[in-house]
Amino acid sequence: MAKCFSFTATCDRWFRFSFSWAGLKPTTTDLGDGTVVHCWVPKTYKPNKPNLLLLHGLGANAMWQWNDFISSFLARFNVYVPDLLFFGESYTTRPERTEQFQAQCIAGVLEAQGVRKLNVVGLSYGGFVAYSLAAQFPEMVVKLVLCCAGVCMEEKDMEDGTFPVKSVDEALSFLIPQTPEKMKEMFEVVFYKPVTRMPTCIMQDFIDVLWKEYLQERTELVKALCKDRKMSNLPKITQRTLIIWGEYDKLFPLELGHRLKRHLDENGQLVVVKDCGHAIIKENPKEMYKHIKAFLVDPLLSPKKVNQTSGQKVD
Numbered sequence: 182m183a184k185c186f187s188f189t190a191t192c193d194r195w196f197r198f199s200f201s202w203a204g205l206k207p208t209t210t211d212l213g214d215g216t217v218v219h220c221w222v223p224k225t226y227k228p229n230k231p232n233l234l235l236l237h238g239l240g241a242n243a244m245w246q247w248n249d250f251i252s253s254f255l256a257r258f259n260v261y262v263p264d265l266l267f268f269g270e271s272y273t274t275r276p277e278r279t280e281q282f283q284a285q286c287i288a289g290v291l292e293a294q295g296v297r298k299l300n301v302v303g304l305s306y307g308g309f310v311a312y313s314l315a316a317q318f319p320e321m322v323v324k325l326v327l328c329c330a331g332v333c334m335e336e337k338d339m340e341d342g343t344f345p346v347k348s349v350d351e352a353l354s355f356l357i358p359q360t361p362e363k364m365k366e367m368f369e370v371v372f373y374k375p376v377t378r379m380p381t382c383i384m385q386d387f388i389d390v391l392w393k394e395y396l397q398e399r400t401e402l403v404k405a406l407c408k409d410r411k412m413s414n415l416p417k418i419t420q421r422t423l424i425i426w427g428e429y430d431k432l433f434p435l436e437l438g439h440r441l442k443r444h445l446d447e448n449g450q451l452v453v454v455k456d457c458g459h460a461i462i463k464e465n466p467k468e469m470y471k472h473i474k475a476f477l478v479d480p481l482l483s484p485k486k487v488n489q490t491s492g493q494k495v496d
Contacts, residue, residue, distance in 0.1 A: 186438030188383055189390040196244035201249045205260065212289045215274030220263035220290050232299035233258035234291070239356055239399070241391045242269035246304060247468050257478055259295065262286055265310060267395040267402065278398070278405035284313035288321065300477050302326040305461060309406060316416040325422040326473050329459050331433035331441040336410045345370065345431050349407050357392055357399055361385055372457035373429045415444065422449045423476040425469060427457035
């Protein structure tokens with residue numbers, strides 16, 4: 182019997198309505214060579230507001246990951262929220278799978294929208310793309326926020342025991358889960374306090390709606406992220422960068438946050454959110470937003486004051 186109701190598809194429609202109600206509209210940019218990028222952009226551009234780009238992670242499309250933040254960000258920024266390639270309605274027929282190519286495509290969308298300067302927030306995989314955008318287009322990116330983005334990882338880290346897995350294939354089995362059992366395993370890795378009571382039928386529905394399409398391409402994205410990765414090849418960006426990390430992140434352990442802070446030196450500021458894993462955006466969105474706001478909106482609020490206010494560790 183055909184399934185007559187999908188909880189995930191209903192949520193997807195609700196997020197679409199929520200984005201529109203908040204003040205965004207969907208656009209599609211054809212970049213040529215078989216590359217099309219879907220992006221939410223302001224219905225009404227406000228010249229007196231700075232611009233903000235939000236880049237999502239691997240979990241789902243942009244709406245699912247940024248919905249809780251849209252209204253707060255729109256009050257202060259002209260907000261742009263793209264679906265990265267092979268998420269939502271964005272795709273390419275070209276063979277490139279690197280974060281560098283993703284960043285070039287996002288830059289093309291921004292250029293088409295007439296955006297020349299903006300701040301960028303990248304979440305997990307989106308942080309890799311954000312970092313590459315800042316490196317390739319330094320004149321475009323003003324400030325950068327990276328949330329649990331292991332851009333400083335090296336391919337050899339898996340062999341050295343830095344991660345809870347020993348191979349990319351093992352990681353892929355739960356990063357892009359295809360069964361409820363693997364989805365539960367993903368929850369164990371990305372959450373400090375894992376979700377334990379989600380019905381199996383809801384998990385399967387989520388997989389069917391959001392994780393079946395572009396499975397091969399998303400697998401290739403992750404493999405390209407890790408292949409031959411070395412710190413010596415990571416450019417040193419010059420933008421002021423806020424690094425936000427969960428204290429108990431298992432997917433990208435906190436050591437990678439400290440490694441990135443050392444790499445960026447005086448341009449980097451590390452904030453560690455206590456009692457959180459990789460999924461800060463779900464486990465403590467208020468804390469995450471507070472640090473982003475302090476960094477992007479309240480430049481006079483010093484790191485010391487942030488520490489006193491939030492009780493979180495700031496390096």
